[in-house]
Amino acid sequence: xxxxxxxxxxxxxxxxxxxxxxxxxxxxxxxxxxxxxxxxxxxxxxxxxxxxxxxxxxxxxxxxxxxxxxxxxxxxxxxxxxxxxxxxxxxxxxxxxxxxxxxxxxxxxxxxxxxxxxxxxxxxxxxxxxxxxxxxxxxxxxxxxxxxxxxxxxx
Amino acid sequence: xxxxxxxxxxxxxxxxxxxxxxxxxxxxxxxxxxxxxxxxxxxxxxxxxxxxxxxxxxxxxxxxxxxxxxxxxxxxxxxxxxxxxxxxxxxxxxxxxxxxxxxxxxxxxxxxxxxxxxxxxxxxxxxxxxxxxxxxxxxxxxxxxxxxxxxxxxxxxxxxxxxxxxxxxxxxxxxxxxxxxxxxxxxxxxxxxxxxxxxxxxxxxxxxxxxxxxxxxxxxxxxxxxxxxxxxxxxxxxxxxxxxxxxxxxxxxxxxxxxxxxxxxxxxxxxxxxxxxxxxxxx
Numbered sequence: 001x002x003x004x005x006x007x008x009x010x011x012x013x014x015x016x017x018x019x020x021x022x023x024x025x026x027x028x029x030x031x032x033x034x035x036x037x038x039x040x041x042x043x044x045x046x047x048x049x050x051x052x053x054x055x056x057x058x059x060x061x062x063x064x065x066x067x068x069x070x071x072x073x074x075x076x077x078x079x080x081x082x083x084x085x086x087x088x089x090x091x092x093x094x095x096x097x098x099x100x101x102x103x104x105x106x107x108x109x110x111x112x113x114x115x116x117x118x119x120x121x122x123x124x125x126x127x128x129x130x131x132x133x134x135x136x137x138x139x140x141x142x143x144x145x146x147x148x149x150x151x152x153x154x155x
Numbered sequence: 156x157x158x159x160x161x162x163x164x165x166x167x168x169x170x171x172x173x174x175x176x177x178x179x180x181x182x183x184x185x186x187x188x189x190x191x192x193x194x195x196x197x198x199x200x201x202x203x204x205x206x207x208x209x210x211x212x213x214x215x216x217x218x219x220x221x222x223x224x225x226x227x228x229x230x231x232x233x234x235x236x237x238x239x240x241x242x243x244x245x246x247x248x249x250x251x252x253x254x255x256x257x258x259x260x261x262x263x264x265x266x267x268x269x270x271x272x273x274x275x276x277x278x279x280x281x282x283x284x285x286x287x288x289x290x291x292x293x294x295x296x297x298x299x300x301x302x303x304x305x306x307x308x309x310x311x312x313x314x315x316x317x318x319x320x321x322x323x324x325x326x327x328x329x330x331x332x333x334x335x336x337x338x339x340x341x342x343x344x345x346x347x348x349x350x351x352x353x354x355x356x357x358x359x360x361x362x363x364x365x366x367x368x369x370x371x372x373x374x375x376x377x378x379x380x381x382x383x384x385x386x387x388x389x390x391x392x393x394x395x396x397x398x399x400x401x402x403x404x405x406x407x408x409x410x411x412x413x414x415x416x417x418x419x420x421x422x423x424x425x426x427x428x429x430x431x432x433x434x435x436x437x438x
Contacts (some may be wrong), residue, residue: 150374
């Protein structure tokens with residue numbers, strides 16, 4: 001079992017870099033450690049987005065089911081990455097399935113508690129939005145490259 | 156065949172194709188294959204990163220990077236994607252047939268100059284083929300380098316080039332291999348996403364790393380930017396450019412890339428020299 005307090009893990013992680021100690025303490029109070037066995041589902045498309053995760057070990061596939069073709073892996077996420085942003089925007093529903101490809105550990109943030117915390121503290125809300133916006137921009141950029149199907153061109 | 160009776164050195168006249176005998180053909184992917192060619196004088200010496208002009212007699216010539224091992228000069232190995240008249244004609248050759256070869260031409264991957272540094276190879280699609288000789292070279296002199304990392308991206312799991320070798324390299328204790336694909340179903344347990352996403356995951360010290368990048372131009376642009384953002388010096392990032400190379404020796408100008416001729420000044424360039432040009436639409 002991990003002995004490092006969650007607040008220390010958050011402080012050391014680049015995603016939370018520069019956040020104040022009180023802000024980190026608030027986030028840590030919304031967090032718990034969770035584990036997922038290989039092959040288990042973490043969340044399902046359409047279900048309430050009641051959490052987001054900081055992956056601390058393992059690999060997770062984001063999937064979408066294509067009728068007639070079965071599950072299609074859109075992206076994989078790995079240790080150190082953030083999983084889940086649907087908790088930020090109404091209607092707070094997951095837009096993909098997430099499945100653990102390997103045994104996976106994560107810090108789970110309760111979405112309701114996070115939303116309440118950012119509503120109560122606008123500065124914390126801004127800090128969180130700025131960081132999640134960067135995650136979204138990075139994913140959007142990566143998706144654009146994927147859409148280009150660059151390897152299909154002659155070289 | 157009369158031509159084969161007089162073995163020549165490839166560099167005697169750079170414009171004259173030298174006949175090489177086809178000794179092997181290996182299908183790599185649905186549209187990609189590798190030719191193993193026998194030099195007429197028994198040796199073909201090249202530096203990793205160089206290319207040849209490969210001639211299908213009566214059809215035409217194409218520039219193809221050497222994909223084989225420079226320490227085994229008895230065979231010229233070239234991996235080709237069949238996308239046009241010449242490359243499709245080359246796919247139809249049989250063992251014993253003869254093709255023309257000019258070269259080798261161009262600048263090499265400067266792996267020998269990166270001694271003592273961490274080495275990061277970033278390849279996309281068939282871009283792994285021009286990098287393979289450099290990977291062989293580094294692995295041959297493994298104790299001359301720090302961390303060695305191979306990052307590879309392909310369209311889908313069934314389009315992974317040199318999959319067996321990737322597995323072999325990944326099975327070594329002294330090499331890190333990370334592979335990702337753009338599209339996959341559940342049968343694939345590896346990474347899905349663009350190859351640039353592997354750059355932050357790889358174990359290397361950016362300030363002491365040299366990176367060698369080959370793939371579609373847009374992939375090289377974003378991979379170079381990602382490496383730079385991680386702290387790799389732009390003059391320590393090298394990319395292999397491709398343009399419409401025709402003569403191979405800087406005469407014709409078909410491969411002009413701003414002030415450079417890719418056939419002669421490249422194909423391998425420091426990213427610091429070409430990064431800005433990669434964003435210019437007209438170049």
